[in-house]
Amino acid sequence: MNAVSRFFLYAILLLAALYALAPLWVMLATSFKSLDEIREGSLIAAPQAPTIAAWGKAWSRACTGVRCDGLQPFFINSLLMTIPAVLISTIIGALNGYALTHWKFRGSEVLFTMLLLGCFIPFQVVLLPMARTLGAIGFVDSVFGLIFVHVVYGLAFTTLFFRNYYIGVPGELIKAARVDGAGFFTIFWRILMPISMPIFMVCVIWQFTQIWNDFLFGVVFAGSDSQPVTVALNNLVRTSTGVKEYNVDMAAAIIAALPTLLVYIVAGKYFVRGLTAGAVKG
Amino acid sequence: MRPLSADRWLPKLVLSPTLLASLIFVYGFILITIAMSFTESRMLPNWEWAGIDRYVDLFDNDRFWVSAKNLAIFGSLFIVISMAVGLFLAILLDQKIRGEGFLRAIYLYPMALSFIVTGTAWKWMLNPGLGLERIVQQWGFADFTFDWLVNPDKAIYTVVIAGVWQSAGFAMALFLAGLRGVDSEIIKAAQVDGATLPTIYRRIIIPSLRPVFFSVALILAHIAIKSFDLVMALTGGGPGTASDVPAIFMYQFSFSRGQLGVGAASAVMMLMTIMAVMVPLMYAEAKSGNAR
Numbered sequence: 001m002n003a004v005s006r007f008f009l010y011a012i013l014l015l016a017a018l019y020a021l022a023p024l025w026v027m028l029a030t031s032f033k034s035l036d037e038i039r040e041g042s043l044i045a046a047p048q049a050p051t052i053a054a055w056g057k058a059w060s061r062a063c064t065g066v067r068c069d070g071l072q073p074f075f076i077n078s079l080l081m082t083i084p085a086v087l088i089s090t091i092i093g094a095l096n097g098y099a100l101t102h103w104k105f106r107g108s109e110v111l112f113t114m115l116l117l118g119c120f121i122p123f124q125v126v127l128l129p130m131a132r133t134l135g136a137i138g139f140v141d142s143v144f145g146l147i148f149v150h151v152v153y154g155l156a157f158t159t160l161f162f163r164n165y166y167i168g169v170p171g172e173l174i175k176a177a178r179v180d181g182a183g184f185f186t187i188f189w190r191i192l193m194p195i196s197m198p199i200f201m202v203c204v205i206w207q208f209t210q211i212w213n214d215f216l217f218g219v220v221f222a223g224s225d226s227q228p229v230t231v232a233l234n235n236l237v238r239t240s241t242g243v244k245e246y247n248v249d250m251a252a253a254i255i256a257a258l259p260t261l262l263v264y265i266v267a268g269k270y271f272v273r274g275l276t277a278g279a280v281k282g
Numbered sequence: 283m284r285p286l287s288a289d290r291w292l293p294k295l296v297l298s299p300t301l302l303a304s305l306i307f308v309y310g311f312i313l314i315t316i317a318m319s320f321t322e323s324r325m326l327p328n329w330e331w332a333g334i335d336r337y338v339d340l341f342d343n344d345r346f347w348v349s350a351k352n353l354a355i356f357g358s359l360f361i362v363i364s365m366a367v368g369l370f371l372a373i374l375l376d377q378k379i380r381g382e383g384f385l386r387a388i389y390l391y392p393m394a395l396s397f398i399v400t401g402t403a404w405k406w407m408l409n410p411g412l413g414l415e416r417i418v419q420q421w422g423f424a425d426f427t428f429d430w431l432v433n434p435d436k437a438i439y440t441v442v443i444a445g446v447w448q449s450a451g452f453a454m455a456l457f458l459a460g461l462r463g464v465d466s467e468i469i470k471a472a473q474v475d476g477a478t479l480p481t482i483y484r485r486i487i488i489p490s491l492r493p494v495f496f497s498v499a500l501i502l503a504h505i506a507i508k509s510f511d512l513v514m515a516l517t518g519g520g521p522g523t524a525s526d527v528p529a530i531f532m533y534q535f536s537f538s539r540g541q542l543g544v545g546a547a548s549a550v551m552m553l554m555t556i557m558a559v560m561v562p563l564m565y566a567e568a569k570s571g572n573a574r
Contacts, residue, residue, distance in 0.1 A: 013374055017388045020451065023403045024391075030406065043407065043417050095296045103293035111301060118308045122508050122556050124532045124549040126311040128318060128542060132327070152307045155300050184292040213396035215511035216529075220537060230398045234515055237402050246406055253402040257395050264394035268387055271394065275452060276459050 031055060031251035038246055054247035058255060062248050064235040066224065071255050073225075074232035078212060078259075081143045081228055085150035086207040092151070093158020093203060094196065098188050100159070101166040102174045112163060118156030126153075127220055134221055141223030149221060150211045157210075158203050161274070165199040166192065198270070205267055206274035209260050229256045312553065315546050323542035336543040346548065349526040352438045353555075356527065357506035359442045360449070364502055365495070367446065368453025373483060375454070376461045386458070389451035397448070401515025404444040405431065434524035437517045441509070441525060444516055449505065453498050460494035461487065496567035503559045507552060528552050 022044070030038060031054050032047040041048070060070040067073075100112050130149060131140075139145030169192065177187045218228040227235075233256045237249050264271055319337070322330040340346050371389060375382055392400065407413045408431045415428040430436035464487050472482050510529035517525040519534075528548060536545030 009374055009377060009379070013371070013379065013385055016371055017385055020388050020392065020447070023400075023407060023447065026407055027403050038412065042420055043413055092300060096300050099293035099296045103289070105294060108293075108297075111297065115300065115304050118304060120504070120556060120560055121308065121312065122529070122549070122552045124508075124529060125315050125553045126307060127532075127549070128327075128536055128546055129311040129314040130307065131537075152303050155303060156308075159300065178289075184289050184296075209394060213398075215396065215398050215514065216533075219514075220533070230396050230511070233402065234398050234511075237405070237515070238518070246412070249402060250406060253399045257399040260394045260396070261391070264391055268390075272386075272390065272455055275393065276456060 027250045027254055031058075031247055031254060033247050035243065035245060035247060054245070055251040055255075057245070058236070058248045058251035062236050062245075062252065063239045064227075064232045065239055071229055071232055071236065071252050074227050074229045075255065077143055077222075077226055078229040081146045081150070082208060082211045085147045085154065085211050086204055088147070089151045089154035089158045089207055090200065090203050092155060093160075094162045094192075094200070095188070096155070096159040097162025097164075097166050098192055099184075100163050102169070102171060102187075103184065112159075115156050115159055118153065119160065123153065123216055127216075131220060140221065141226055143222075143226050145221050146217060146226065146228065149217050150214070153217075154207055154210070158207065161199060161203045161206070162196075165196070169195070198273075201267060201270040202274040205263055205270050208263060209271070212260050232256075315549055318542060319546035319550050321543055323546070325540035325542070327542060332543065336547040339541075339544050340547045340551070343544070345523050345526060346528075346531055348523055349528045349531040352525055353507065353509075353527050355438050356441050356445070356509070357503065359439075360445045360506050361499060361502045363442065363446045364449045364453045365498055367450040368455075368498070369457050369488075371450070371454040372457035372461055375458055386455065389454050391451070392448040393452045395448065397509075397511035398515045400444050400448050401512050404440065404447070405516050408440055408443070431517065432521055434521050437521060437525040441513055441516055445506075445509070445512060448512075449502060453502065456494060456498050456501075457491065460491045464490055493567055496563055500560065500563045500567065503563070504556065507556050507559070528555075 026043055029044070029046055032050040032052065033041070034049065034051055034053070037048060058071055060072050061068060062070050064071070064074065096115075100108055134140050134145045134149070139148060173191060174187055177191055182190065212228075213230060214228065215230045215234070218231040219234075222228065222231060233252050236252050317329075318327060320332060320334070321336075322328045322332045375385060379385065408428070410427070410429045410432060413428075415426060418426040418428070430440045468486060469482055472486055477485070508529060509527055510533065513519060513525060513527050513530055519526040519530045528551065532545050532548040532552065535541040535548060
């Protein structure tokens with residue numbers, strides 16, 4: 001390829017990168033501006049007199065509907081909901097994947113195919129019965145309800161991840177261990193666990209991103225005090241008390257995005273692998 | 283060998299909670315929703331048989347047709363543009379680019395964001411008063427107008443803009459993985475035969491990516507049909523109901539308007555749509571995968 005076409009190649013790639021980064025830049029720049037500067041300046045200009053006032057307000061004082069204590073309580077809700085849901089669904093998924101690949105029994109393949117449907121359904125088709133069920137067992141208005149829902153509907157994916165990973169582990173290895181007298185859990189702990197680090201990373205990151213970013217379950221199943229941060233962000237943007245404070249909206253949006261962005265920056269490799277692995281079947 | 287008795291039932295015991303959860307919360311709940319769509323349910327479930335009345339209500343509802351039409355517009359543009367941009371970027375990145383990993387990371391980061399965050403950001407950038415419209419005016423095009431966000435005929439296209447921004451990098455990542463899997467011997471042989479690079483892509487590489495096309499289309503279609511949060515954050519279905527999609531229709535009729543029966547019927551329609559799109563695509567994907 002000659003120099004001219006290589007120049008255009010890089011120019012296009014850089015333009016595309018700028019386009020991808022532009023919204024993040026606009027969000028950041030806006031969040032550090034005062035309202036006056038937003039009204040007078042340009043959307044893409046860097047802040048002239050940077051201020052963190054909007055961040056403070058978004059975190060602890062902005063109104064999200066009736067409450068006016070910022071995103072902070074809902075950010076904590078999201079943590080309380082996401083961490084247990086990720087851990088529980090990942091551990092169960094790991095054991096499921098192990099049982100489905102190395103302890104096959106009659107019907108285990110059918111069982112796996114059956115579970116897969118859970119990856120495909122639009123969740124709208126389970127919302128109504130689930131809302132009534134959570135009401136009946138008293139899980140409404142608490143993060144427990146959301147943890148429960150995210151575990152239940154995350155299992156199909158976590159099982160899929162581990163099943164596809166463990167199917168590559170040679171069966172002879174497990175057979176040999178069984179001959180030596182090792183049982184179901186011993187084999188899992190001693191043989192599978194030490195080689196499972198990559199898939200645990202993929203699964204945890206996938207689940208974390210999915211659950212943290214969820215809006216549908218949050219808006220349908222959470223009470224006003226147990227809402228996750230995505231729902232609170234949407235309420236904050238929609239709650240207008242007089243002047244529209246775009247700088248607060250943008251600071252709030254970045255706060256809500258920060259955990260998944262951090263995970264992406266730190267462990268992007270596993271994030272991509274999860275996306276493509278989920279994509280193979282999902 | 284130690285007695286195998288425990289190992290005989292342990293795997294089944296381990297799988298049983300998941301099996302139970304799937305039977306109740308996936309299969310059972312789908313059946314309940316289907317059943318509810320044939321009842322007189324309004325504010326509360328009411329199991330009185332109503333035949334196909336709720337579906338008649340649904341199909342008589344203009345708002346439902348607006349949402350279906352919007353899904354068709356959004357879905358087709360979102361899928362086609364994301365795939366085109368994704369494939370284009372993947373092919374460019376496949377030319378031994380310096381800093382490829384870095385560029386890839388930049389293209390893909392929107393996928394880590396919540397659709398609510400994406401919607402909030404684009405709502406700000408596309409707002410007619412202070413956003414993009416004003417920048418272009420400040421650049422000297424005083425007559426420039428860009429009011430799609432508040433224009434009932436154009437609002438759904440803003441969802442396409444934001445959706446493509448979020449998902450094109452994802453399509454790129456999948457296509458790039460596919461490109462890396464193409465047998466380099468065949469490409470070398472074609473080069474020896476004097477084929478130019480565009481010809482090689484058009485005649486050899488892209489046709490061999492068929493299964494990847496199906497996977498990408500499958501996932502994007504899935505995202506499109508379920509799309510709810512992006513529309514909620516960006517337009518809220520508005521102005522009025524101009525950018526409603528089925529997921530918003532279902533949510534409002536079920537949880538704000540107290541029309542459980544109609545909500546259930548619309549959820550069933552969503553399930554059918556996903557099945558109608560997924561089953562042929564999965565079949566085609568399996569077939570083209572086996573043919574390789």
